[in-house]
Amino acid sequence: DAKTTQPPSMDCAEGRAANLPCNHSTISGNEYVYWYRQIHSQGPQYIIHGLKNNETNEMASLIITEDRKSSTLILPHATLRDTAVYYCIVRSSGYSTLTFGKGTMLLVSP
Amino acid sequence: EPEVTQTPSHQVTQMGQEVILRCVPISNHLYFYWYRQILGQKVEFLVSFYNNEISEKSEIFDDQFSVERPDGSNFTLKIRSTKLEDSAMYFCASSGTPDTEAFFGQGTRLTVV
Numbered sequence: 304d305a306k307t308t309q310p311p312s313m314d315c316a317e318g319r320a321a322n323l324p325c326n327h328s329t330i331s332g333n334e335y336v337y338w339y340r341q342i343h344s345q346g347p348q349y350i351i352h353g354l355k356n357n358e359t360n361e362m363a364s365l366i367i368t369e370d371r372k373s374s375t376l377i378l379p380h381a382t383l384r385d386t387a388v389y390y391c392i393v394r395s396s397g398y399s400t401l402t403f404g405k406g407t408m409l410l411v412s413p
Numbered sequence: 414e415p416e417v418t419q420t421p422s423h424q425v426t427q428m429g430q431e432v433i434l435r436c437v438p439i440s441n442h443l444y445f446y447w448y449r450q451i452l453g454q455k456v457e458f459l460v461s462f463y464n465n466e467i468s469e470k471s472e473i474f475d476d477q478f479s480v481e482r483p484d485g486s487n488f489t490l491k492i493r494s495t496k497l498e499d500s501a502m503y504f505c506a507s508s509g510t511p512d513t514e515a516f517f518g519q520g521t522r523l524t525v526v
Contacts, residue, residue, distance in 0.1 A: 335512075346506075348517070349515065
């Protein structure tokens, strides 16, 4: 079973920042936090991942709390095309399998 | 940008028939995966493949399923004697190492009638 807890749905206005939370209170020291998204039954798309430091790439930022028990994915300027299901996944180092939960359905509105 | 490609995009088959789903992983990747997603449900792991053998499989991946890398570029999933409940989206993915991100194809929608 997935080791993460996410809200089932969130709304965001176009152009605003979308902040998607994830709880992973049982995460262990060698486990990474990964974020993927799935746009309407397309293949999951990798967004970002991190271990303990905050990370940023061209798509998003990942903020991991100091105790690593939770994290937030930030889409700085959400667009309508960011409407998707967002999955937060905890994955052990050296262990390649991804275990998907139900994710958060983000709806970006005009 | 390199991508994982899957063919066909949609396959309809009669119950009891065998199907082969095809995938071309990203060229320098060494780890390959199949996942499936039944309509309205979660994405589920089926199998991972490395160095020409299965490295891990889920309880879904029983004797009905097999995988193969028949040449240097293709990675296939064979489903024997298909059942109605095999209807799903099947996603292929690949990664360079077990620690790096996996990239997914756009999927094959399998419909068993």
